[in-house]
Amino acid sequence: MAEENLEDIKDASDTENTAVLSDTDQSSSASESVPGVVTKDEVRASLQGLDGKWYVLHTFSGYEKRVKQDIESRIHSMNMEDYIFQVEVPTEEVFEVRRGQRKLVSRVRIPGYVVIRMDLTDESWRVVQSTNGVTGFVGNGIDPVPLREDEVVNMLTPMMEAAAAATARKAGLPTATKPEFVSPYHVGDHVELISAPWAGMPATVSAVDAENQRLTVLMMLVGQEAPVEVSFAQVRKDE
DSSP states (O other): OOBOOHHHHHHHHHHOOOOOOOSSGGGGGTTTTSTTOOOHHHHHHHHTTOSSEEEEEEEOTTOHHHHHHHHHHHHHHTTOTTTEEEEEOOEEEEEEEETTEEEEEEEESSTTEEEEEEOOOHHHHHHHHTSTTEEEEOEETTEEOOOOHHHHHHHHHHHHHHHHHHHHHHTTOOOSOOOEEEOSOOTTOEEEEOSTTSTTOEEEEEEEETTTTEEEEEEEETTEEEEEEEEGGGEEEOO
16 A cells, blocks of 8 residues: 655645535535635535545546546445445646636646545455555555544535535626636746747746736846746747
């Protein structure tokens, strides 16, 4: 089984904002007064009385959703309904720039990890552990370690809030949540200017304004390194 550092996963879950509903109907009623807002107290209340404990699985990166589908299929084919109850891939909604256009997309928040609610027995462990793409449970040594309640709340709150926001948008309601803007460029990236008057000149990204699709790049002008502000469309990332 995989030995992983739970603190890294907890830190990631504390700072994100979005994703997936629980399999109970309780989460869908969260924060009806403010569309798209779910509080930690509401999430904590929704967890009360649920069977099993929450664990974190380590998976091959890029296989998270496939692992979720395969485990859900194996729950039924291997009669594990009384032991494995819920599988979630923490995801988030973000704005990405694609071909010069902002698009709202869903992406995996913590690549390589899936959360699962289950009663851990030798048999249920084997069913999960032997699923394609699963490399192990997160834990100490050979023993899977369940998440504490606060850790579960921190991980599920953004997931449930994202689902509530998506539901509100489909109903045409305004939401209080605002997806993050994600840039294809990062500080330190080497780029090439592709528009006049600096076409063909190399530069290094020093600041990113993802929401407005603007970059500050450092380039050599008259023998000195100088900052220049450009749009995403004016540069090309070096391969």
